[in-house]
Amino acid sequence: MKYLIIFLVPIFLFTGCAIKEYEKYDNISKASLEKVNFYDIENFYNDDFDFALKTFQKACKKSKRFSLFEDVCEESLKAKNGRDFFISNFQPYKLIDKNGKDEGIITGYYEPLLNGSLTKDEKYKYPIYKTPKDMVMVDLSSIYPELKKYRLRGKLEGNKVVPYDSRAVLDKKDNQNLEPICYVDDKFELFLLHIQGSGKVKLTNGDIINVGYANQNGRRYTSVGKYMLKKGYLKPNNASIQGMKAFFDKNPDKVDDILNHNESYVFFRKANQGATGALGVELTAKRNLAVDRNYIPLGMPVFLSTSNPITKEQINKLMVAADTGGAIKGEIRADFFWGYGDKAFKYAGKMKEKGTLYILIPKDQLMD
Template sequence: MSEPRSPWRKLLLCAVPALVLLAACDGGAPKPEVKPVATYAPASWKDLPAVSDADLLAGFAAWRSACQRLANDAIWKAPCAAASTVDSTPQAVRGFLEAQLQVYGLRSAEKGAHGLITGYYEPVYRGSHTRSERDNVPVYGVPDDLVVVALDSLYPELKGKRLRGRVEGRTLKPYDDAATIARQGVNAPVVAWLSDPMDLQFLQIQGSGRIQLDDGEQLRIGYADQNGHPYKPVGRWLVEQGQLKKEEVSMGRIRDWAIANPQRVPELLASNPSYVFFSLRPSSNEGPRGSLNVPLTPGYSVAIDRKVIPLGSLLWLSTTRPDGSPVVRPVAAQDTGGAINGEVRADLFWGTGDAAGELAGNMKQEGQVWLLWPKGAALPQ
């Protein structure tokens, strides 16, 4: 019977122009609705750049750490079962990979085999449990009135698509943008207080972080939900305003600009309408959990565009650090992010704290990515 579904169909048809405002993915800020057209070019193991034994073992261990989450996945169930018995030696790991997986080079229509490799990290910012004269920037939890509609529960062809908004009367309307939330607040619990609005912006970009309290304790927080508005990089706004050149944009330069121009910080932050809500997470020495809900491994976990690369995949990455030194290693696709879009695209997790942040903030490198895919399995659609 189609009648009970017709109001939702009408809502979707009316909301199509607003989908860019309302639709978001599970693991971070929303992504564009157009699926990149990726080419998976068959390759051989001999085509891959050489990797050290240490990087081979570390990358394999990072991927295998998610196998418990992939135990019921039709694609990865068999390879994960086989991986559980593999010895932690370079010879055993290479034998497993070549026996179980096929190599495919990722290609884009525009840039061929090369794409953009960036970095991210888990920041640590000073803050407190309670509001004070110093700490007066709220870190909000999920608002009581945020409504999330999983569209694929009604229309399977919209798999992974969600609407986020607020019900007013009988109408679902877009939720407040970041500027409105900063100006008016929101009906949500406050999980912590920060001293600098730029810390909150960078925390939202990274998707997780720690808050250093005066008594030495650290609060760990992670992504809980999002307001449904599209993510727009604040660095892009600075370029458009003629404040920075495109090649100069980094977290450090953005923060320097904010310190030098405090009166324009609200304008800068309003240029990104996306707003991320957080929840408290258990404190541990593990990395933060990504979209796959497993702890990220510094240097060996990446965020990807899951319209191209399914979560849980094993990849072979070839790129460089900002200083030009090579980074060649297998990495695990364990996270997603609103700015991670494209066929040859990855965001490498570098760890926690200032040193990782310095590296991540300057990481805008060219690179190549190969997909290591189970033999006989259909390629991603």
């Protein structure tokens, strides 16, 4: 026993102080949470809190229906000072992944502008489809509550529900169940619209229409970028949207084969506003994130620490989770909304940066 004590004491001395305790609030986030103070968050106090407050108030138009934000959304309407509001009403927690790490990947997205026409011709021949008339959704949550987050999408064949058509099949179809909103002139730009989930189409008469996410075919999302890297079509130093576009411009015969690797297909609706996230509010450039709802609820204020993909300058902003995405999965994973236009496209296409996320949980939800 004497020798055992001598052996254990140094271990305690050198490692005991390094052990961190994490908290769990499974009803809010499935991630491990490290409680911090606002002054522990680098550059937190340098942000524009009044603008952050306006973004949060906009989200409250929809998020106030969630019990998590009901009271704090009411408080936001009375707030005169953004900094005081967030510090008084929220407790920050740093997200920690299953490996105990506090850094994850932050990508970017934007609202694309496509050129289109209401009628199909040789130039405008790629349709933006509405939700198919023959697609059915199966909701089993009333029988199996554990499946409440899942919706099965398919179609009827006889008396059976079968998976809905893949991207490859839908691209070749032209039947009564598929109604186009309009037609566009670039297949890769249309694919990017599917990835982004919403966008604008400039018609031949000069009008601009907004299109937003309506539904999806139920097929699993698969990264085309990773597939192109694996096949050697892209190199790591040009694995970006811009790199993909350059490859397709030089190799138009490979477009279908590569894009069909991702069987997921998105359907749209005409919208009366610009890019709208899963929360249901119009997105604010550089203030909204797409997240994994298992770890960050929609409507949640999130302080992001990452870097600009081109200038490498630090980005430290208090943002609001207002969207989701098929590729946005994981505890420390987010998609930064850059806005609309060519400049937003430039940043979003190149963004794949390391980042740290802090969620701000309303204090009234932490009371015993």
